[in-house]
Every structure is written in structure tokens, then in C-alpha cells.
Amino acid sequence: MLANKSRDWKELTNLLPTKSRYQGWRILSIIVVGLATAAAIITAYFIYQNIFRTLENANAVVILSSNLNIDVIDTKAYNQTEELIKAKNTLFVWPKDVRNIFSYQALTTTYATTTKR
Helix, strand or coil: HHHHHHHHHHHHHCCCCCCCHHHHHHHHHHHHHHHHHHHHHHHHHHHHHHHHHHHHHHHHHHHHCCCCCCCCCHHHHHHHHHHHHHHHCCCCCCCCCCCCCCCCCCCCCCCCCCCCC
């Protein structure tokens, strides 16, 4: 039984790739490619953050500074809005004598209607 286990292990290790002369170089090349990719990503992010954003901000400043206008404030609308905000923030109290809309009284009315022409 023990001999079978050791033989199975040897067969399994034969299926795995063996260590070649170039395995170290393969690992090193994978690491170098990964570092180069990471450096490219970091460089692109740096350029985006420090160059393109600066140009966008400068463009926004130029556009905003060229359109400086004094806006006329509508005081009537401002006061109305302020009153509505105050009314919104006040607590509504229900009155005690609210009619019950689900209570229907049976009303019978009789009217004599005749239409003669």
C-alpha cells in the first residue's frame, strides 16, 4: 500500500512542468512587465491629475471671468419663498372636530318634479 502511494506521487510530479534553466527568467520577465504596466498607469493618472485638470480649471476661470454680471434679486419672490419655508417648518395640528369621511348618513329627500310643456 505504501509503495502504491509513493508511485502515484511520482507519476503526479512527472505531469507537472519541471524546473527549467529559464524559469527564473520567466518570473523576472513577468515582474518587469507588471512593473512597467503599473508605471504606465501611474504616469497616465499623474498627467491627468496635474495637466489636464489644470487646463480645465484655467478654462473655467476664463469663461466665468468673461461673463461677470450682477443678477437682480427678486425680493418679492425671495420674501414669498422665505414665508413658505417658515410655513413648511411649522407643525400642522389637526383640529378636533374633523368630520369622518367614512360615515355616510342616509338622507332621503322627496321632491315633486313635473315637467309640463
